Amino acid sequence: AQSVTQLGSHVSVSEGALVLLRCNYSSSVPPYLFWYVQYPNQGLQLLLKYTSAATLVKGINGFEAEFKKSETSFHLTKPSAHMSDAAEYFCAVSEGYQKVTFGTGTKLQVIP
């Protein structure tokens, strides 16, 4: 069965600092991995995805994530946080057809 674990329900960073949001997955087959972002009172939107083409994946708004099979991780990073990055971020895994499993989410606070 597939699952994801997001370490830290809340993360605070200063504006301009590195953003690191952690995600570890469990899957019995090579997975598809995703990061979604949710701004207040909105639905989720895709930030980036890993589908085995490249281990370092670049997404929108300067975010990127690296797939590390040996560590079963897919951590999300951004070199310099911006106030507009404040949101909730969800890691998700799919083993293929139909089913996507989400993590519990990490709320990112950016301090001016």
Next chain:
Amino acid sequence: NAGVTQTPKFQVLKTGQSMTLQCAQDMNHNSMYWYRQDPGMGLRLIYYSASEGTTDKGEVPNGYNVSRLNKREFSLRLESAAPSQTSVYFCASIGDGRVLTGELFFGEGSRLTVL
């Protein structure tokens, strides 16, 4: 582009009342989903529909029913609402070319409170 549209956006119910959440997508997607979002629990799949005329249970189907009315519309019904169903409900869909990769398109959510 409207994408995925959910109605209503907000609803307050009393225990035992019934209601239907509506979802429509204009992207010609075959697959549609209903999730609920609760603090600290992420998104949990309630039901999904792989295509018009088919529905399947997800992780937390108890207390809900669904109808895939046509290719565009997928409704979620609470027959007898309970306080445990207080949540934010999201409808989502996947385009045919993205089914295997699980890339979802979400509506803005329906916030339901059951008193």
